[in-house]
Amino acid sequence: MLTPKECAMWQVIYRIPISTSWTPDGIPIYGFGLMLFCAFLLCTALASRRAAREGINPDVVQDLAFWIVVSGLIGARAMSLLSRDPPVASVWEFLEQLPRIWDGGIVLYGSVLGGLIGFFLAYFLYYSRETPTRKKLDVLRFLDIIAPAIALGLVLGRLGCFLNGCCYGMVACASCVSVTPVAFPLCAPARELLVANGSQTVAGFTCLPDAPAVGRGVVVEAVDPSSPAAAYGLKAGDLITEINGKKVATFDDLEREFRFDRWPRGQIYLDLSYTDKAGLSHDVRFTPRTLGLYPTQLYEVISMFLLMLVLLAYHPLRHNPGQVVAVLMIGYGLHRYLNELLRDDPRPKGIESYGSIILIVGGLALWGWLWGKPRAGELASVPAEPKSSQPLPEAINPGGS
Secondary structure (H helix, E strand, C coil): CCCCEECCCCCEEEEECCCCCCCCCCEEEEHHHHHHHHHHHHHHHHHHHHHHHCCCCHHHHHHHHHHHHHHHHHHHHHHHHHCCCCCCCCHHHHHHHCCCHHHCCCCHHHHHHHHHHHHHHHHHHHHCCCECCECCCCHHHHHHHHHHHHHHHHHHHHHHHHHHCCCCECECCCCCCCCCCEECECCCHHHHHHHHCCCCCCCCEEECCCCCCCCCCEEEEEECCCCHHHHCCCCCCCEEEEECCEECCCHHHHHHHHCHHHCCCCCCCEEEEEECCCCCEEEEEECCECCCECCHHHHHHHHHHHHHHHHHHHHHHCCCCCHHHHHHHHHHHHHHHHHHCCECCCCCCCHHHHHHHHHHHHHHHHHHHHHHCCCCCHHHHCCCCCCCCCCCCCCCCCCCC
């Protein structure tokens, strides 16, 4: 049997000690948002440095990065909301939910589509023609420059997913000895799905919905012997009276406190007060975990880091501009198609797989088309044929003179 690693999930990195009506416990700094911010800074810096080496003004990269990031986030969030089941009920709800990326729910291929729209909009507005102050932008050359930065952004983005607990994999098979599964804490989205489909309990124990102790607490029905709850002494027949400092008088109270949408964001531990059969009271704190899941977020972190190195190494070897971004399309499409086979989080089914196939086919077509063209600079280096100084022979008159 595989022993899952306890995931170092970190939804809330830090809380700024400033209380507001919205954030009474302080302003949270989310792990996912922090990774997106780091991705924006580091990817822009990498692309700007590469642009300078290629003779392109780094300011162009920084200007276009703003367009790409903003439109990409809008596209990612919009696709998530439009493909949600059930879908958003109204335009007002859509607009209200659109900026709430901290609630989860962004689709990467939506960000690709949105980012492309933002890029080409900025291109046609500012860079599609030469002006006295700005050169016309070579699109394929520019895409080659930012391709490794995109791969780096995927690395940091998936690290953010791991900290947030989203984009998780299926329950790992017990016979796959080469896989080290990860177990997420209570605040992870995986917990809600695994409990809903009956794969596990919320916190390692079940309670009787109708017990004689109604009004005084909730009676424990059974405890998983391998769970932290059992390790802290909870047994069948014990009476739970408080959860996270809140009184639990009935089974409905227990269910309400365990509801995923009510669970404090970023809180990984469970404070439990109970009375055992001997009448002794106990206050314990432990960290319930999910079943061991495939760490699909980390698979993408590793594969995208390796792909970034491949893109950096391939750039000086390319036949024509555009082939580096073609390799990115092929590499990411292949990885994403295979990684989707291991993922189990709620998401629009089919979009990722079809999007991956489109990326692979499009990347292969682009790479092949560019390979078939003359190598960049070859036509300029071929000397023109010298014009002959000899007079051309007179045309033969078939009719005679």
